[in-house]
Amino acid sequence: MDLNDLRIGITLLSFVVFAGIVRWAWSRRNKKGFDEAARLPFADEERGDKS
Numbered sequence: 001m002d003l004n005d006l007r008i009g010i011t012l013l014s015f016v017v018f019a020g021i022v023r024w025a026w027s028r029r030n031k032k033g034f035d036e037a038a039r040l041p042f043a044d045e046e047r048g049d050k051s
Contacts, residue, residue: 024030 025034
């Protein structure tokens with residue numbers, strides 16, 4: 001095993017981790033939580049709070 005084999009392994013591992021993160025982010029069971037988080041900046045406006 002030389003340095004190039006190590007580089008190939010790290011590249012493949014990085015791609016697998018990236019693909020896993022993308023799959024997790026686009027999974028349907030996370031949609032509700034992400035939608036709630038996306039509305040957080042507007043939470044004060046919906047309640048009518050004026051700061």
